[in-house]
Amino acid sequence: MQLKYPTTPTKELTLDNGLKIITGEISQATDAYIDLVYKVSRCNELPENADINIILSSLLLNDNEYIPSPDGKELTSFHLDDFTSYRQRVRLADLDVAFSQLATMMSAPKMTEATLQKVIKRKNSHRAARDIFISNYLTPQEVTELLYPFSGYSNNPDGTPTSLSRLDLDQLQQWHQRWYMPNNATLIVVGNVSADNIFSLAEQHFSAIPHKPLEDFKYDKEAAEPGKRHIEVRKDTKEPLAIMAFNLPDFDFLKDNPNALGALDIIVELLNNYFRLMPGGSGAARKILNQNSGIFFLSVKAQSADQTPSQLESGLRTYLNELKRNPIDAQSLEHARENILTRWAGWEHNPSALPYLLTTYHYAKLPLDSRAQRYQALLNITPMDIQNFANTYFTEQRMTTAHIFPMAGSPE
Template sequence: MRTRRKRLLLFLATPLLLAGLAARAGAAEVVETTLDNGLKVLVLPDDRAPVVTHQIWYKVGSVDEPGGITGIAHMFEHMMFKGTENLGPGEFSDIVARLGGEENAFTGRDFTAYFQTLAADELETMMRWEADRMANLRIDPEEFSREKEVVKEEWRSRMRDNPNARLSQLLYATAFTSSGYHHPIIGWKTDIDAYTVEDLEHWYQSHYAPNNATLIVVGDVEPETVFKLADRHYGAVERRDLAPAKPREEMEQHGLKRANLVIPAKLPRLSMGYKAPSLVTAEDSRTAYTLAVIAGILAGDSGARLHNELVRAGKLSSADAGYNLNARETTLFTVNAVPRDDQSLDAVEALLLEQIERLKEEPVDEDELDRIKAQVAASDVYQRDSLFYQGMKLGVYETIGLDYRLADRFVEGVRAVTAEDVRTVAREYFRDDGLTIATLEPKDDDSPALPSPTGGMERVH
């Protein structure tokens, strides 16, 4: 997930952040409507301060990109700030700044979103100009050429020169064969080089329509007032007939996959990923809630197993685990570790697999389960203090294809998980025929370097 100002790729990996995305969104207070052009509008009043967050979520992300233009969703996000028929390049951001507000945007695998947080009495101004971007974006060739260089520099600094990001990229590219999760959010370098204005214009016409978006407003507002403003500004944007997305179902895996990355790096690292259902793809939502609990058991806090039993005990330099409950498609449950000095990656793998096998064989102690559930409840309370995250909870659920009301059931779902659920789910999904292991080996100065599409020497087998 990429933020525009800080140029960050944020991955929803830690269990506590997952809890934050899925925690109670005050669903009983959410008021909704759908405009005639198909735009869904969700309003969550919160009058603790005279402030509002205004968010527009498009149901398109990197998972929707065909081969040859990977990363186009991220590139297009940049261009949304480069002017419309009514505003010059950067003028949208200037308006937000003059109003004393904050703005940003992010591209994820499953969505693209734009938001502003500002005084509640300036909401109509934001609606006017965000609707203008939805309807009247102008893609200037010179601005596009300059911004493509910015994206290429971002790729160099965030991907090519970041060994951990390269390893994560290799893990997903190896684990997923036909799913859109195969390629990185920022795209492959060769595709970035080949973008054209026509590619961007086609992306705009194919995805940036009111009937492919959700408007979310959280703050010191009256729902009916928001609906009238939304109809006045967004309602004037014409809906479009959008082609249904082609199926990108992931091919069945028939054995353990391995990949090795040999590039200049300070430390070796091992990443494991098990194919796992999300809340969208799980036949039983209890499975997804259990996987979120397992991520907490392994890496929820400093007392979790990976840190307490491996890192603090001096067996590993660092270790973590992550699971994205809110993915549109089958996702990965990941476990990562950095060895101690002179420790082999084989030894690291053995230690991590031992922890996985323990989940399958030994019932989790009730005190341990209770601690994880308490963490989730605390995160829920904390996240509700933020207007932005209240809106984000709603946006994530709606955009990946779930009813936003399900966000209200996350804590309840986690609290229902039992020790036997943990063993059952671990046994079903933590198997070799769903496992990919990627390793990073620092390259010696005198080692031969073989060119590859991602700029390093990689071996997959």
């Protein structure tokens, strides 16, 4: 196992108007990978304008020019819990044009009524299909609302027919003016690029966009111990499914507690190994660490309709109780640790993965070179750290459970 973390060299610059620029130099990459990230998400929406953030992105992508990528893929937007990211792969020779187009989308984008109506119509027509639940990685809206009652992470990413009918170009332009400004954005460029060249191009295309006052927004954090919560819902799925989740501290807390964060990383890997070997059904374990909440999320899908969500949940409880009672064996710990470190090393040299990693460190106010410290912390995790984490955070007061049933039949 490597004892030195293979971090990709990065450089940073902030323009006078507040735009933050980060470069990652990967010499073996043939193209440049651009992420233009704005600190805005569905958390900033209200019920009356639900889905305005995604609708705006659709208009920007449909009504404005952007250069195609070498593989034919288009500029795309990704809507994360805390951010909105515009991602593009371009040839090195096309960086100048790409920056010019992204700067136009930030400063003076086109938006048309025809596109707005087309996007709303498409949203509403796909609404029923999006409510089908067949995956361990897609959480029903009803469960999301139970997990996030305060922070805004449960705001419906699809809006409602009523909220969409209220949207007009004036509201979209106001939303753009409120959030799309250089001092609320980070430009990340990764690939076989020269930092000096990227800084020069960014200065050329973005520096004339004025800094604007950023309105205060009150972000609410989720409760640490909200009490046991449970819900049962029916979805268009053939097999039952069980969800178990635990409230954790947000990323701001865990970043200052490397042992706790490392133990959580190991536990997620242990559970996913357990699911891969599970004879019946399939499952997934995830940690969801945001700026205003933290969730440890487990989902298990039955192998057949004969299994009940209660049986699936019982298996999860048995595994977690074992983690609490007994330290894991050294072989399991090392196997999990090696898998994580190998995956992290791959992200460092993957030009399509590194921008997101750099985004999370930047907005968590962590030095970019502290990625190596997290690697070292993981090397130091012991079975006792894992046992302590499980006993601290996997409690009834932090627990949410959900049982997902097929539309036919009756609940247990």
